[in-house]
Amino acid sequence: MKTQSMLLAALASAPAALAHTVFTDFMIDGMPQGDGVAIRMNPNAAKASSPVPSLDSDDMACNVGGTKGVSRVQPAKDGSLITFEIRSWPNDPTKERLDRGHVGPCAVYLKKVSDASTDTAAGDGWFKIFDHGYDSSTDRWCTDEIIDNNGLLSVNLPKGLEGGDYLARPEILALHAAKDGDPQFYTGCAQIFVESSGNLVPESTVSIPGYVKYNEPSTDFDIYNKDAKDYVIPGPKVAKLTAGGMKKASTVQTAGLKPEGCIMENANWCGKEVSSYSTEKGCWASATECWDQADVCYDEAPATGNAGCKLWQEKCKDINAQCTAMNFNGPPNKGKILTPEKKSIDVGKIMAVNGGGIVDAPAPKTSSTKQYEAPAKASPKPAADKATPAAPKPTVDESYESPPIVEQPVAAAPKPTQQPTTLSKAPVSTITVAPSSANAPAPTQPSCPEGYKCVYVTDVEVVTETVYVTATYDGYKRRHIMYRA
Secondary structure, eight states: OOOHHHHHHHHHTOOSOOOOOEEEEEEETTEEOOTTTTEEOOSOGGGTTSOOSOTTSTHHHHSTTTTSOOSOOEEEETTOEEEEEEESSTTOTTSOSSOTTOOOOEEEEEEEOSOTTTOOOOEEEEEEEEEEOEETTTTEEHHHHHHTTTTEEEEEOOTTBEEEEEEEEEEEEEOTTGGGTOOEEEEOEEEEEEEEEBOEEESOOEEETTSSOTTSTTTSOOTTTSOGGGOOOSSOOOOOEEEOSOTTOOOSOOSSOOOTTEEEEETTEEEEOOOOBSSHHHHHHHHHHHHHHHHHHHHHOOTTOOHHHHHHHHHHHHHHHHHHTTOOSBOTTTTOOOSOOBOOOOOOEEEOTTTOOEEEOOOOOOOOBSSOOOOOOOOOOOOGGGOOOOOOOOOOOTTSOOOOOOOOOOSOOOOOOOOOOSEEEEOOSOOBOOTTSTTOOOOOOOOOOTTOOOOOOOOOBOOOEEEEOOOOOTTOOOOOOOOOO
16 A cells, blocks of 8 residues: 555656657648648757747747748638647657646737748747636646647637737647646747738737746646646736727738649648650650759658658659650649648637637538648547536637637548658657556556545656658659760
8 A cells, every 4th residue: 555655756756758749730710721831840850749948948939940930821811710730749640649647738829920931939929819727627637628639729819800920829838847847838830811800909918938937836836736726827818909900901911822833732842843845855854853842842841741742752753754655745744733632620629718618619611622631630538537528608708809600510530641751750669658548558556545635647668769761762863864966
């Protein structure tokens, strides 16, 4: 039988090397924008899912390397539903989204900027539109809600915002090591253009970094020895919005759109059709042109992988084959869009405003477009004692008008497909996981001494290996031919 001191010792030895997470994609009104499209994340694939290294760093704004934007900015209508997706493995949505032991609050911030693709993100101007911590009525943290919702965090943009470019910043704070001075923040930024003629702006803003510090009640909270209902969510309160923006804010986006002539996408890279040809020399020149674009695609591929680059590579191989077969009329399938069709998905639960938990809410009816198709994800089964009761009707924030709930698609999400990658972080050894993970054996639990409330903790040992693989073209090489004048 464990004594209280033994129990506390076990709690103190709770594992630190658990599955981390990264924001990899976002959806607007249920439509995936594509892995890595218009989103700032850690560019180092091996460390992409790691927490932000310091609360005092500019990395707190949009993650490591997040002061540099990407080329794409995605349009969102006034009051749109925006959904952020987390993954432990950036290029594989079928794996665990976040270890259940990483309990803590979540939030969503916005920052109005003049150019979402070039703004450095760090500094003043940020305001919170949503937060949620611990719900004592269900004994669940915000992280529980995200994990049980397929790793998706959905909130509505405030209706009537001033139109223009914004950085949208989701945030998760894992508290499992906070008592040891290691609050773990996970974040990233989506670059969006809000198509709105409204003029609502926040009454006040905060600086990121600077809005939270070490050794504060929200960042050093001891989840093992303190009552979770006493937890205080970090950062400012949800912003009050007031009329005061431009009376005629721009509702037409002019920058950050998908480039003209883009027939294949991989994150923010776009492949364009190669030159037409009718001679052998022209054929091999177009093949080289195709492979040159493939090189750029692989070089620019983010942590979410290079699935699009591999599809583009097939086009290059086809041109090579045509040249070898002496078919000098091309390119084959000229101008055909190669990006797999993107389909709207069921985003599941939607976070209610002002810490109201989650609610069953319909998402919009959206049509398919010729874009990247986000795979469906299998939802982890919640523990029996974590079942979520019907959520109470959220309190309406009078600081701004809540956007209307729109209708959710009825069709089931597409069957998941694994996306290949050139550089990946993959577990190669057997992993003993916490009981919350699938197929883990239940630990033997000694009886609890009378008069004590016992918490049982299972140590976890994770063995991982970072594997670096050099991209090849399946034996195909560019062919250069010397011609006589």
